Amino acid sequence: MGDIGANLETARLLEGYERPLIRNAWYCAAWSHEVTQEMFPRRILNMPIVLYRTEAGKAVALLDICPHKLAPMSQGKKVGDNLQCGYHGLEFDCSGACVRNPQGDGRIPQEAKLRSFPLLERYGVLWIWTGDPARADESKIIDLRHFEDPAWRTIKGGHHVDCNYMLLVENLLDLGHALFLHKTSGGISDDLVLSETSIEQEGDMLRDLRLYRDARPPATIFGKYAPKGVRLDYNADMLWVAPSMLMSHNGCSETGRARDGSGLSLRGTHLLTPETQHTMHYFYGTSRNYALDDPEIDEAYRRFQRDALKAEDSRVSEAIDGLLGQTMALGVRMVTLSTDVSGRRVNRMLDRMAEAER
Ligand code: FES
Ligand SMILES: [Fe+2]
Structure with a gap:
């Protein structure tokens, strides 16, 4: 009986390392000085994310996956404050909205968006909120x-x-x-x-x-x-x-x-x-x-x-x-x-x- 109990306790302790990652939280995405106007890809909570700054210096975090054929956006290039996918050229602004389709009829499908993450710069740290944006509460930093x-x-x-x-x-x-x-x-x-x-x-x-x-x-x-x-x-x-x-x-x-x-x-x-x-x-x-x-x-x-x-x-x-x-x-x-x-x-x-x- 004691043995089973010890076994259960070990299983319970091990579960702590397999617990699903907490999404509704702030995490350090990068030190402020790490992120420039160049694209900076980093995987956070299993999500490929691309960080960069606009020309005005505002830091941005977008999902690093193009919604067309899933090419990493960070393998494309910056066009002003926008990101241009390196595969077929869809272009997204810093809110993640698609603003240009250089292919075919040029129509922009409604769903063509990059997920954008709340990103806050405080104490020389870029804090990313990985969960529901409506719940991002700055007082929790x-x-x-x-x-x-x-x-x-x-x-x-x-x-x-x-x-x-x-x-x-x-x-x-x-x-x-x-x-x-x-x-x-x-x-x-x-x-x-x-x-x-x-x-x-x-x-x-x-x-x-x-x-x-x-x-x-x-x-x-x-x-x-x-x-x-x-x-x-x-x-x-x-x-x-x-x-x-x-x-x-x-x-x-x-x-x-x-x-x-x-x-x-x-x-x-x-x-x-x-x-x-x-x-x-x-x-x-x-x-x-x-x-x-x-x-x-x-x-x-x-x-x-x-x-x-x-x-x-x-x-x-x-x-x-x-x-x-x-x-x-x-x-x-x-x-x-x-x-x-x-x-x-x-x-x-x-x-x-x-x-x-x-
Ligand atoms: S995969 Fe990005 S435009 Fe085609
Ligand atoms: Fe230590």
Whole structure:
């Protein structure tokens, strides 16, 4: 009986990686600087999408499939602000309406349209709404004001990962992994002991708060700027906003003053955009409120992104994704730990969102 129960639990945990992707949501389609007047094709939620800017600089997202014979629009060319299909020349404006048919009688069939997606430019990010346009609600975008605040400096990056996006959502919601996976890349001391944890949930958001008292903060995080020779309060918190926008807050401050804004602060932004069920685009930014003009720190965070986010987090997630299909057949029984609570709650919230979209 216990065995069947463990089996069911494993099946249930695995289902989280096969859950239909949430469509009624904002995702980072690209950093603002990635998209120019040239066509920029990118697959998002299993949809081929072409992004570009009009001559006036407005960013546009259209389905990258010509409604005539399905040729990718991105293999055609730009004609002013319009896209011309490279196959037979149908031309579409930036709303997706067909405005020219150079073939035969030149008549434009009523259905000749490209689907256009709500696209919003905010905080240097192009946010795409992949679901019902009538439900696109700007207030659901995570607050990244620090990206534009001169009191902060941000190093941005990104890469493609071959895994279901939930593997990285769960990775980020359990920062305890840093003590092992990022021990070297993060410069984490052996005596870092978790003192307090709490979880706050509100609407489509969840906060996972972790406090280490009397700690030596990780060397890579604050580097030479971390106060020397004193023990500090070090917090490593994560905010999740449905479905896959996350922001970490790592801070160190005098004992008893955690999170009061008095110490050094680091915000890690993580925007996870599913490409397909088992591949994704990972966009990240590391923002600090100290040593704004120190190129050595810029380089330290670039290295951290390369080593920790790309080589370590992404590699382990890709390895896990490669094993998902065999887990049941191999008889592996998955277990959950007390530190998996945030990940489990987020899975339940996403189950409900996916259910509402069926
Ligand atoms: S496939 Fe695009 S015009 Fe024919
Ligand atoms: Fe990590």
